[in-house]
Amino acid sequence: xxxxxxxxxPVDGDVVGLEWTISDFAGLAVLVAVIALGxxxxxxxxxxxxxxxxxxxxxxxxxxxxxxxMVISGSTPEQRKAARQRRDGFLFECISWIxxxxxxxxxxxxxxxxxxATTHGLDGLVLxxxxxxxxxxxxxxxxxxxxxxxxxxxxxEVLRTFAEHHRNKRARDLVANAAELIRDSGLRGTAAVLAxxxxxxxxxxxxxxxxxxxxxxxxxxxxxFAGYNELDGITQAQRIGAMxxxxxxxxxxxxxxxxxxxxxxxDFMDTQDEEGVNDx
Numbered sequence: 001x002x003x004x005x006x007x008x009x010p011v012d013g014d015v016v017g018l019e020w021t022i023s024d025f026a027g028l029a030v031l032v033a034v035i036a037l038g039x040x041x042x043x044x045x046x047x048x049x050x051x052x053x054x055x056x057x058x059x060x061x062x063x064x065x066x067x068x069x070m071v072i073s074g075s076t077p078e079q080r081k082a083a084r085q086r087r088d089g090f091l092f093e094c095i096s097w098i099x100x101x102x103x104x105x106x107x108x109x110x111x112x113x114x115x116x117a118t119t120h121g122l123d124g125l126v127l128x129x130x131x132x133x134x135x136x137x138x139x140x141x142x143x144x145x146x147x148x149x150x151x152x153x154x155x156x157e158v159l160r161t162f163a164e165h166h167r168n169k170r171a172r173d174l175v176a177n178a179a180e181l182i183r184d185s186g187l188r189g190t191a192a193v194l195a196x197x198x199x200x201x202x203x204x205x206x207x208x209x210x211x212x213x214x215x216x217x218x219x220x221x222x223x224x225f226a227g228y229n230e231l232d233g234i235t236q237a238q239r240i241g242a243m244x245x246x247x248x249x250x251x252x253x254x255x256x257x258x259x260x261x262x263x264x265x266x267d268f269m270d271t272q273d274e275e276g277v278n279d280x
Contacts, residue, residue, distance in 0.1 A: 002047065002102035003027040004095065011221045011241055014229040018242040020099055020210075027053070029260035032094045033268065036066035036261065040097070040112040047101050055268045063265050069115075070258040070265075085146075088254040090114065091261075092146035093123060095244065096210045100126050100142070107131060109181040122173055126208075127181050127199075134187040139178065139199040140206040140240070141165050148250050150211040150243075151224050158209045159227055165207070166231050174199050202233055208240040215245045 003024040011017040022028055030053045034043040042056040072087065074080040093113045100110055104126070111125040124142030129135060143161055145153040164170050178196035187195055198204055209225070216224065225241040246253050 002098070003031060004099045004102060006099055006103065006242075009221065009243075010218050011225055014236055015221075015225045015239045015241045016237055017221055017225075018240060020095070020242060020244040022095075022244075025257075025260065026264075028095070028098070029257060029264045030054070031098055032091060032257070033066065033261045033264035035094050035097070035113055036069055036090075036115070036265070037062050038115060043098075044101055044110075047098065054271065058268050058272045060269070063269050067262050067265050070262050084251060087258060088146045088251065089144075091254055091257055092210070092212065092244075093144045096124055096142060096144040096242070099210075099242070100124065100140075104128070107185075109184050111177055111181060122170075122177055124208075125174070125177050125181065127178060129182070129185055134182050134185045134192070134195045136178070136182075136195065136198040136204050138206055139174075139204050140208050141174070142208045142210065144210045146212050146250070146254065148212075150213050154209055154211060154224060155227060158211075159230065162207045162209070162231055165205075166202075168200050171200050205234065206238040206240060207231060208242055210242040210244070212250055213243045213245050215247065216243065 003022065005021045005023045007019050007021075009017040009019045031043050031046060034040075034046065034055055037055055039056050042051065045051040046053055069090065070087065072080050072083050074083045090113065097110060097113050101108075104110070107129045109127045109129065111122065113124075122141070123144045126140040126142065127136055128138040130137055141162065143158040145158060147153045165174065175193070175196050178199045179192045182192045182195050211224070213224065221241065221243070224243070228239045228241065231239060
């Protein structure tokens with residue numbers, strides 16, 4: 001069992017629905033802490049039970065930088081609001097990445113979450129490659145929005161971004177990211193680029209919108225994802241609507257997660273210090 005439970009929920013004939021529930025809050029905080037240290041690939045091994053929970057390696061500067069990312073800064077209310085939105089956006093992007101990693105296998109390759117809050121571009125990309133060769137069977141483009149206004153974000157930002165991808169207006173970025181992921185499978189150079197070019201084809205393309213929400217019934221989910229069928233020429237399975245419903249105020253929940261991440265980072269440092277003493 002992973003730290004995030006994903007279950008299918010009905011939406012309509014155009015959209016496949018997913019609902020995410022956090023089943024292990026402390027375990028989630030550990031994974032996010034590892035990702036915040038720039039060690040997403042190690043986090044993937046933890047999820048696959050190939051490594052025990054904890055950082056692959058620790059340096060004080062890494063810990064300090066990761067902890068700073070969890071703290072709200074700014075001297076004005078506007079600056080603090082913007083900092084909180086960036087921080088919570090990173091946390092939700094990590095949750096989205098973890099959910100995708102849990103659902104994948106050893107032929108699933110994922111773009112790492114952004115560490116730099118100022119980084120723009122593709123939120124997430126998930127490639128499913130063929131078992132024996134670097135051929136893309138499915139490429140899922142992810143848009144993750146941590147928001148109190150999910151319908152507004154979906155209609156005004158997510159759907160617009162997906163529409164641009166659907167018209168291949170962002171194909172260069174998509175192919176470049178896909179080529180980087182395909183390199184992880186062992187393919188290099190021109191061959192990797194040619195294999196990556198398949199992401200421009202609609203028959204392998206899926207879209208996954210992930211949003212924070214309140215608890216929604218079927219009608220609420222239909223209203224949230226209304227308009228998804230504007231991405232035409234694809235099947236229901238290629239339009240994915242993922243939701244993480246929260247039963248408390250959005251920013252309060254993410255503040256608790258940020259504090260838990262800081263606690264995990266401090267635990268990493270304490271553990272290393274104890275091991276260092278034992279080695280003396």
